Amino acid sequence: MLQFALLPLQAGGEAADLDPTTILIATVIGLIIGLLIAAGAGYWVYKDASKRENNELMWAIGIAALLFLFFPVGIVALIVYVVLRGEKTDSEPMASEATGGEW
Numbered sequence: 788m789l790q791f792a793l794l795p796l797q798a799g800g801e802a803a804d805l806d807p808t809t810i811l812i813a814t815v816i817g818l819i820i821g822l823l824i825a826a827g828a829g830y831w832v833y834k835d836a837s838k839r840e841n842n843e844l845m846w847a848i849g850i851a852a853l854l855f856l857f858f859p860v861g862i863v864a865l866i867v868y869v870v871l872r873g874e875k876t877d878s879e880p881m882a883s884e885a886t887g888g889e890w
Contacts, residue, residue, distance in 0.1 A: 821854075822855060825850075825852070826851060828854050828861075828865060829847040829851030830847070832865070832868060835872065838875055839873050839874065840876050841873065849864065850868060
């Protein structure tokens with residue numbers, strides 16, 4: 788009976804008629820979208836952390852898992868990562884430095 792309490796109400800105050808198949812499809816689509824968002828954020832964090840020589844795998848898995856399982860906590864964790872990520876450290880010299888000396 789709880790599922791009927793969560794259904795949106797129509798203008799007249801009666802519950803909308805949604806069959807279980809519609810609810811299942813909406814749930815699956817929502818899970819897929821959530822998984823894509825978590826995977827995308829995890830991939831971005833992994834690439835960014837590897838440029839900064841942080842523990843990229845830990846950050847990526849942690850952010851992706853928190854975004855997928857506990858979305859508001861995942862957003863806070865993503866903000867914490869951006870604040871704590873540190874300076875960018877490239878092992879290769881900058882492109883302008885590699886071209887030679889001054890004119």
